[in-house]
Each structure stands twice: as C-alpha cells, then as structure tokens.
Amino acid sequence: MAQGSTIGRVAPTVAARRTSALPEMVKDAALFALVTLGLAIPVVAYRTDLGQGTGLELTGRWGLVAGLCAAVFVLRLAQRLVLGEVSRRRDIRTLAEADSKAPARLARPGRIIGPLTLGIALTLPLLAAFGSGSLSEGRYWIDLGILILTYVMLGWGLNIVVGLAGLLDLGYVAFYAVGAYSYALLSTVFGLSFWICLPLAGLFAAAFGVLLGFPVLRLRGDYLAIVTLAFGEIIRLVLINWVDFSGGSAGLSSIPRASFFGIPFTAGEGGFASTFGLTFNPMHRVVFLYYLILVLALITNLVTLRMRRLPLGRAWEALREDEIACRSLGIDTTMTKLTAFALGAMFAGFAGSFFAVRQGFVSPESFNFLESAIILAIVVLGGMGSQLGVAVAAIAMVGAPELLRNLGFLKAVFGEGFDPNEYRLLLFGLAMVAMMVWRPRGLISERTPSVRLGARAR
Amino acid sequence: MSVAGINVLVDETRARMAEADKPLLSVRGVSAYYGSIRALKAVDIDVNEGEIVALIGANGAGKSTLMMTIFGQPQAREGTITFAGQDITRLPTHEIARLNLAQSPEGRRIFSRMTVRENLQMGAAVNGGKHFAEDLERMCVLFPRLKERIDQRGGTMSGGEQQMLAIARALMSRPRLLMLDEPSLGLAPLVVKQIFSTVRELNRTEGLTVFIVEQNAYHALKLAHRGYVMVTGAVTMSGTGQALLDDPQVKAAYLEGGQH
Ligand SMILES: Nc1ncnc2c1ncn2[C@@H]1O[C@H](COP(=O)(O)OP(=O)(O)OP(=O)(O)O)[C@@H](O)[C@H]1O
Ligand SMILES: [Mg+2]
Numbered sequence: 001m002a003q004g005s006t007i008g009r010v011a012p013t014v015a016a017r018r019t020s021a022l023p024e025m026v027k028d029a030a031l032f033a034l035v036t037l038g039l040a041i042p043v044v045a046y047r048t049d050l051g052q053g054t055g056l057e058l059t060g061r062w063g064l065v066a067g068l069c070a071a072v073f074v075l076r077l078a079q080r081l082v083l084g085e086v087s088r089r090r091d092i093r094t095l096a097e098a099d100s101k102a103p104a105r106l107a108r109p110g111r112i113i114g115p116l117t118l119g120i121a122l123t124l125p126l127l128a129a130f131g132s133g134s135l136s137e138g139r140y141w142i143d144l145g146i147l148i149l150t151y152v153m154l155g156w157g158l159n160i161v162v163g164l165a166g167l168l169d170l171g172y173v174a175f176y177a178v179g180a181y182s183y184a185l186l187s188t189v190f191g192l193s194f195w196i197c198l199p200l201a202g203l204f205a206a207a208f209g210v211l212l213g214f215p216v217l218r219l220r221g222d223y224l225a226i227v228t229l230a231f232g233e234i235i236r237l238v239l240i241n242w243v244d245f246s247g248g249s250a251g252l253s254s255i256p257r258a259s260f261f262g263i264p265f266t267a268g269e270g271g272f273a274s275t276f277g278l279t280f281n282p283m284h285r286v287v288f289l290y291y292l293i294l295v296l297a298l299i300t301n302l303v304t305l306r307m308r309r310l311p312l313g314r315a316w317e318a319l320r321e322d323e324i325a326c327r328s329l330g331i332d333t334t335m336t337k338l339t340a341f342a343l344g345a346m347f348a349g350f351a352g353s354f355f356a357v358r359q360g361f362v363s364p365e366s367f368n369f370l371e372s373a374i375i376l377a378i379v380v381l382g383g384m385g386s387q388l389g390v391a392v393a394a395i396a397m398v399g400a401p402e403l404l405r406n407l408g409f410l411k412a413v414f415g416e417g418f419d420p421n422e423y424r425l426l427l428f429g430l431a432m433v434a435m436m437v438w439r440p441r442g443l444i445s446e447r448t449p450s451v452r453l454g455a456r457a458r
Numbered sequence: 459m460s461v462a463g464i465n466v467l468v469d470e471t472r473a474r475m476a477e478a479d480k481p482l483l484s485v486r487g488v489s490a491y492y493g494s495i496r497a498l499k500a501v502d503i504d505v506n507e508g509e510i511v512a513l514i515g516a517n518g519a520g521k522s523t524l525m526m527t528i529f530g531q532p533q534a535r536e537g538t539i540t541f542a543g544q545d546i547t548r549l550p551t552h553e554i555a556r557l558n559l560a561q562s563p564e565g566r567r568i569f570s571r572m573t574v575r576e577n578l579q580m581g582a583a584v585n586g587g588k589h590f591a592e593d594l595e596r597m598c599v600l601f602p603r604l605k606e607r608i609d610q611r612g613g614t615m616s617g618g619e620q621q622m623l624a625i626a627r628a629l630m631s632r633p634r635l636l637m638l639d640e641p642s643l644g645l646a647p648l649v650v651k652q653i654f655s656t657v658r659e660l661n662r663t664e665g666l667t668v669f670i671v672e673q674n675a676y677h678a679l680k681l682a683h684r685g686y687v688m689v690t691g692a693v694t695m696s697g698t699g700q701a702l703l704d705d706p707q708v709k710a711a712y713l714e715g716g717q718h
Contacts, residue, residue, distance in 0.1 A: 311583050318569050318580050325567035328529055330555035330584035330631070449573045449609065 179352020205349025
C-alpha cells in the first residue's frame, strides 16, 4: 500500500522540490524558532527560587531561551536540507521503478537483519563473556539480553492480537500478571516445579484471554481499547486488594528459583556444576535463564509464523481487514477472535511465569498500565504485524535507555545524577514523533505474504 | 474451458438438478428491519437451479439489503428463506456461507493487504482448501488479469481487477449459487461486458446458478433468464429478462437514456 501511494507521485513534484529555495527554508526555520520562543517564555524564561524573605524570586534565563531558539532554527534548517535531498532521491528512484513496470517488489529487510539478530541472540552469552573478559563481568549484557527478550516475546504475543487480528488490546499486561502469579502461587503453595507450572500458567492466561474475549466480541477500535484497558486495571487492583490470595501490594516472595530440569543451580553436591563436572559459577543460572527466554521467544515466533500460513492465522489477518467479508466467506468470527485473544494471552502467560522464576518475587507494581503501553508501543513501532519489526522495536525501546545509562559523556553533559531511565517516557515520545515523520506505518510496514510463487515455506 | 474440474462440476450439477423441482433458493414473505425502518416488505423471490436471475431497482430500493438478509445479516424478522431444501432464515452468516452459497458483496470487500493469491485462498477456506490448486488454475483461465497479478496486493489493483477478484474469490468455494451485488459498479463499459460474459459462460458451461443485483438494468436483464424489479423494499414486477426489457414501465424507470 505504501508503494501504491509513492508510485502515485508524479514528476512535477520532484522538480518542484528540487527548486524549493533556500530563502523559503530559512523562513520556515525562523517560524519554528518563533514557536519555540513562544513556548519557552512561560516554561523556561524564568526560574523561581525561594528568596531571602517569604516570597519567590524570579531569575531570568534569557540566554537559555535564545540558545534553544537558535538550536531549533539550526536543526530545522538542517532537517530541511538533508531530508529534502533524501526524499528527492527516493522519489526519483520510485519513479524509475514505476517506469520499468517491475511488479511490486517487496522490500525484505529480514533477509540480512533477521539472521544477524538471531545469530547475535544465540551467541550473546559468549560474546558478552569474551567482550568483557569473563562470564561474570558479562553479566550486565546477559541480563540486558534477558530483559529485551522478555519484551520481544511479549511483543510477539501481543502482535498476534493487535498486529494480526487487529484487536487493539491495552490490557495485555494482565495476562503477563496471570502467568507470573500462576507460577508464584502454584510453586509456593503446591510445590510444583517450573516445567509443570509453565504450561499451566499458559493455560490460565489463555483462559483469561477467552474470559476477556467474550464480552468484547462485538467491540472494535476505541471501545475495545477502553474495555481491555479496564480489564488490565481490574486484574491489577484485584491483585492489590485480595491480600489473602496474592499477598496484596507486598507481593509474593521466595518463589523457587529456576533449576536445570530438576537439578538446582547450587554450589554443593548434586548441584548443576558438580553434576556436570564444572566449577560452580552463579552465572550458570543466568545463562540458563537467558537461553530459556530465548527458546520461549523463538517458540512464540515460530508458532506465529506457522499460524499465519494456516487457515486460522489467515482468518485473523482477514478479520483485521474486513469482518463482514470474513463472515460471508464462512469464517466464524467469534471463534477467530477468541483464539487470537487466547493464543496471545497464552504467550504472555509463559512470559509471566518466566518473569516470576527469574525474579523470585512478584508484586502488582510490575504489571501496571505503563507495561501494557510499552508492549503496545513495541508492536506499533515494529509495524503492526511484522515479526522482525517487533524484535527491532523491542531492542530499541528497552535496550536504548539501558545503553544510554552507560554513556559517560551524558553524565558529563547533564550532571552526575543523570539517569536515562527517568527519561524513558521522553524517549518513547521522541521515538513516536520520529516514527510519525519517517515511517508512519511502523519500522517494517510491508506485510510479508504468507504464500508466494515458487517458494512455499518461508 | 478445457480444465478437468469442469466436467466433474457439470456432472455434480446435473445430479443436483434431478434432486428436486423445487427452486434452489426461495425467499418467501421476507421482511427485514433496520431498527424500526422496514427495509424489506414481504419479499417473494425464487431462483431455480441453473438460472441467472437479476434484481433491479433504484438506489435505496433494498436490493443489497435483500442479499444481506439471505446471508443472515440483518436477519429476516418475518418470512422464510430456504436454500437447497434447508431453512436458513435463522442461521448465522458464516454457517450459511458453508452451504455452498457464495457472495460477492456490494463494494467488493476484498482484503486489500493480502495478495490476489491469498484472497483466493480465503475464498477456498470454506471447503478447507481442498481443490485450491485446481480452482486457482481455473480462475486464471477465467480471469487472465488475475493470473498476471497473482502476487500483487489486492488494494493496489484497479477497480475492475478488484471486481474480478471479488467474483473469483466467491467462485473459489465452488458455490451452487453465486450472488453478485452490483458487479458493474464504477467499471468501464468494456470491463462490464467482459465480466458479464464471463458470468454467462460460467452459467452455460458449468450450469452455475447466479443471482445478480444491478443498477445497470439493461445489461443485467439481457444477461438474465428472469428478473425482478424492486421498489422501496417490495417486489413490484417479475418476468423473463426480455419481457422486463420490453415493459414500458421498466423502460421509463430504468432504461432511460437508451441502451448502454
Ligand atoms: N445499516 C443500515 N442501517 C439503517 N438503514 C440502512 C442500513 N443499510 C441500508 N439502510 C437503508 O435501507 C434502504 C435500502 O438500502 P439498500 O442498501 O438495500 O439499497 P440498494 O437497493 O442496494 O441501493 P443501491 O442501488 O444504492 O445500492 C435504504 O433506504 C438505506 O438507507
Ligand atoms: Mg446496493
């Protein structure tokens, strides 16, 4: 579709853009600076300090205001100069393609980035160990990998609901919570092992998915979003207030840690290290957790890719486009929606029980609306339906704030107490704005057909 | 039209024709409502096996409503609809679609993000995609344009190509009855001719039963064996295609401006 619209552009536009003159750009940039001035006067221009007496003192900061305006002016000018050139080139290229009457060729960024990302993901513990000298010193990177992969998995799970079936779900974190509390309760109360709890957690979460699915079957778009949002909050509030069941806002602690299929990661006799003749290293557990979430995430991905080729998966995608057409083609839209909710929720349940086994502690605060928003942002930024896009978006959204923390020069610029994590929402905002400007349909907006000529499997 | 599947189809059709003299689709005294507005008023319509039946009428007469009511949405509040001897009045839409009744709805409603091939696959989903490869071949013969654009996204095709796709998608389920709602909408006269002659061909060679709703009264009545005229939710006239074409009232109301 994106291609259709660009092909539609005609030659005169290109010519016009080339001659878009410098004075016009300067005027435009000046306008931006003016708006900045207008915004800066009430917000930045005066700082209020407690004075000697009782009142407040105003300190003028006009230098800062001037600096801001100048910065915006320069940036806008640069943007026009650079972007103008870039989009002019793109137009020429598109026109050339349209001329050659080539059949709509699909951009397939997955060909390089996909395997590359997978390769890095598979070898990350090794890379981290070699990169930082020893396994223990690479722990930071492995932990970061676990965090990112958790969000990749959640993103892929939500992608089934939002990206494929087109059902806007703002309460996805509720299923994550159900999975986490399932494991926490089953393991502490009944002493069940992780490998029994994992499928159970998935089942419980799927059941909650159906539970949510039923009342919202007739809803779409905004209304669906509001009801799912409320559902997420209800689960969280129940967890906070039903103290006997869930431990209230204090949460549940001393949840059994992960074991290697029954062999605990302990130092003594019968532990993982001694069983396999290794020297004990607490990192074994971390690496195991890393590969656990990697496998879980890859399973999510494989199931989704497989589903897309099955009638049910294709029905999800059709449902997203036209519900009435679906019904007149004999698709049971009720079942289709419920299965999307259930399957999406199931993966969140798996991820949730992984979260619980990794932390050893769960509390309702881990499952607030912000989490849902982050996961949804990952799906939307990823391009609504693109598996690779979701992975890339998760790396950007979760990994970037962490990486920023390590950049020493930021502290030099912004002062010692600077913590990029506090600016996470700001980063989201910036990323969203940037996306709207450059890739309004997501990082990877082109939907990959599930069947193509010749090559059937992909 | 020398595809192997066709002979089989013809045989099946003959067998069915022997099955009963009753009409394949029969609409009896059907009324449908949008809220309190009565959009269909005790409509009676029959479609016999092997026939092409046209329904014509002005904008807002209720033609599309009738097609959708046959498909169960909105459901008929009064009257009965039977298809192949089975009462389908209260069945949900997707179950009706599984009874070998296919529809190319008003406004085409193809899946625009999906490729032509995937759209056709959706059409074959009803019978589990059993004959998919064979039927895909058939559609490529019927609509060579679709063959050229088999991996193009539905939404990027021209209006005429989209209409062909909508019809082909409906045919993929091997329907006993094909219902078309305004297939000529927004198409150039030449493309309309093409599509109508394809429909006629399907009817002749495969015995496909067709129920067609049209604004383009002249073409529709030329094509059809029989026709019905609908005015504000009620059927006011019926007869053979030629008889309706010759009728002065029909001429005045629907064929003004001569023959297109
Ligand atoms: N969903 C709806 N809700 C309320 N009224 C509706 C709805 N759909 C159709 N109508 C009304 O029902 C009447 C019949 O509409 P219908 O679409 O069946 O007409 P039509 O004969 O198909 O017209 P056209 O040739 O313009 O497609 C119209 O008056 C229309 O306004
Ligand atoms: Mg209509």
